[in-house]
Amino acid sequence: MPKLPLDILRRRVRQELSMCNRKLEHQIELKDDEVDEFPVLVRVTMIHTPGPTLRKKMLTHRYKHQFVMKITDEYPYEKPIVRWRTPLFHPNIMLPEDGGHVCTKLLDDWGFSSNLLSFIQGLESLLMNPNPNSPWGSKSCLAAAKHFNENEYNPPTIVKTDQRGPKILPIEEIT
Numbered sequence: 001m002p003k004l005p006l007d008i009l010r011r012r013v014r015q016e017l018s019m020c021n022r023k024l025e026h027q028i029e030l031k032d033d034e035v036d037e038f039p040v041l042v043r044v045t046m047i048h049t050p051g052p053t054l055r056k057k058m059l060t061h062r063y064k065h066q067f068v069m070k071i072t073d074e075y076p077y078e079k080p081i082v083r084w085r086t087p088l089f090h091p092n093i094m095l096p097e098d099g100g101h102v103c104t105k106l107l108d109d110w111g112f113s114s115n116l117l118s119f120i121q122g123l124e125s126l127l128m129n130p131n132p133n134s135p136w137g138s139k140s141c142l143a144a145a146k147h148f149n150e151n152e153y154n155p156p157t158i159v160k161t162d163q164r165g166p167k168i169l170p171i172e173e174i175t
Contacts, residue, residue: 091135091145
């Protein structure tokens, strides 16, 4: 596997994280702001992003999620490793107690020209659009896959507004 020279890799990761901070509402925190050593651990708190969860056996949505990205020195040739930290009811994202693994198959076309912004946006899309036909093998993911295969799922629609943050509308308000 080819690797970028460390000085170029550091600069690229810093620039991409800066772009994420400018373009996304999410909170992005680094243990090492200077990106001096690899792997780099990045904690991302997604806000205003609906993800399915079960509360009292009812499917509802959580709008704040946290995950950790591990960026290795093989970046950008290899995509980051993700561990989800927020409980969900999702066929493609394991519960934290099951390892928090995230199916990043949607990013199989990952390559040198890919970046952290598109990676995080891909995770947003996966979160809001569960794929029950490709679940992880954990008990919770298989239960979520069964549920989503047997029941129609309509995630809340997010509409960007001029106010701080997007406006989330129930399905009934969308025509």
